[in-house]
Amino acid sequence: MLxxxxxxxxxxxxxPIVVAIGSVKQGxxxxxxxxxxxxxxxxxxxxxxxxxxxxxxDLPFGLPRELVxxxxxxxxxxxxxxxxxxxxxEDIREQFKAxxxxxxxxxxxxxxxTDGPAGSSPSMKWVNPPVAFMLHAGVPRLIAAGVTLxxxxxxxxxxxxxxxLEAYPGLLARELVGNQSYKSDDKAKxxxxxxxxxxxxxxxxxxGQTRLGLRLKLTHAQHDSLVAxxxxxxxxxxxxxxxxxxxxxxxxxxxxxxxxxxxDPLEGWIVSA
Numbered sequence: 647m648l649x650x651x652x653x654x655x656x657x658x659x660x661x662p663i664v665v666a667i668g669s670v671k672q673g674x675x676x677x678x679x680x681x682x683x684x685x686x687x688x689x690x691x692x693x694x695x696x697x698x699x700x701x702x703x704d705l706p707f708g709l710p711r712e713l714v715x716x717x718x719x720x721x722x723x724x725x726x727x728x729x730x731x732x733x734x735x736e737d738i739r740e741q742f743k744a745x746x747x748x749x750x751x752x753x754x755x756x757x758x759x760t761d762g763p764a765g766s767s768p769s770m771k772w773v774n775p776p777v778a779f780m781l782h783a784g785v786p787r788l789i790a791a792g793v794t795l796x797x798x799x800x801x802x803x804x805x806x807x808x809x810x811l812e813a814y815p816g817l818l819a820r821e822l823v824g825n826q827s828y829k830s831d832d833k834a835k836x837x838x839x840x841x842x843x844x845x846x847x848x849x850x851x852x853x854g855q856t857r858l859g860l861r862l863k864l865t866h867a868q869h870d871s872l873v874a875x876x877x878x879x880x881x882x883x884x885x886x887x888x889x890x891x892x893x894x895x896x897x898x899x900x901x902x903x904x905x906x907x908x909x910d911p912l913e914g915w916i917v918s919a
C-alpha cells in the first residue's frame with residue numbers, strides 16, 4: 647500500500663490532515679481513497695494500525711546540523727528528536743529566534759543539505775510555513791507508531807513494514823507548472839488561474855510527464871474532487887503519494903534506501919530531490 651500525507655501541526659475540521667491511499671504497478675499509480683483527520687490523536691491511531699505501507703509525508707524529519715550543534719543538542723537523530731519533543735512550541739520559538747538574531751542579515755536561518763536541491767523551506771522556520779512545529783508534532787508520533795525512517799531510524803519491533811519518507815509536494819509541483827501557484831487557504835485567492843493550474847498538474851501526472859516516470863490513474867470523480875479542492879491539500883497528499891511510489895519502485899529495483907542518496911542521518915533527505 648502507498649500513502650501520501652499532507653500534514654498539519656494543528657489540524658481542525660476546516661484544515662484536516664489529508665492522507666492519500668493508493669498502489670503502484672508497472673509505473674501506474676492508482677489513487678484509492680482520501681482520508682481526513684481533524685486531530686493529531688486520530689492521525690496517530692491510524693498510523694499505528696497493523697498494516698504495511700510505504701509513505702511520503704510532507705513534514706521535515708530532521709533539523710539542520712549547524713543549528714543542532716550551535717544549540718548543543720544531541721547530534722544522534724533519535725536523542726535529538728526526543729530532546730526536541732520535550733520542548734514546548736514557545737521554547738522552540740525562543741531558542742530559534744535567538745539563533746537567528748545572532749546571525750547576519752540574509753543568513754538568519756540554518757539550512758539542511760536537502761533544502762538546496764529540493765527548494766524547500768528551512769526546517770527550523772516557525773512561521774509561513776511553521777515547519778518546525780510540523781516536525782515537533784509529526785516525527786514523535788511516527789516514532790511512537792513504530793515506523794521505519796530509511797537511513798535514519800529503524801524501530802526495535804519490526805512486526806509491520808511501515809516505511810515513512812520525507813516528501814515535499816512543492817518539488818513535484820514545480821516540475822509540473824513551474825512557479826505558478828495552484829492553491830490557497832484564503833478564499834479571496836482561490837482564483838480561476840489556480841484552478842487551471844490544478845487541472846494542468848493532473849493532466850501532466852495522468853500522462854506521466856515527469857522525471858519520476860509514473861502515470862497517475864484517477865476516476866472522473868477523483869479528478870474532479872482534486873481540481874475542486876482550492877486549498878490544494880488533497881492534491882498535495884496525492885503528490886506525496888506519487889513521490890512514495892517512485893521510492894517504492896526504486897526499492898523493488900534493488901536500491902537499499904528507497905532511492906535516497908547518501909545523506910546526513912541527523913538532517914534527513916527529501917525523497918526524489
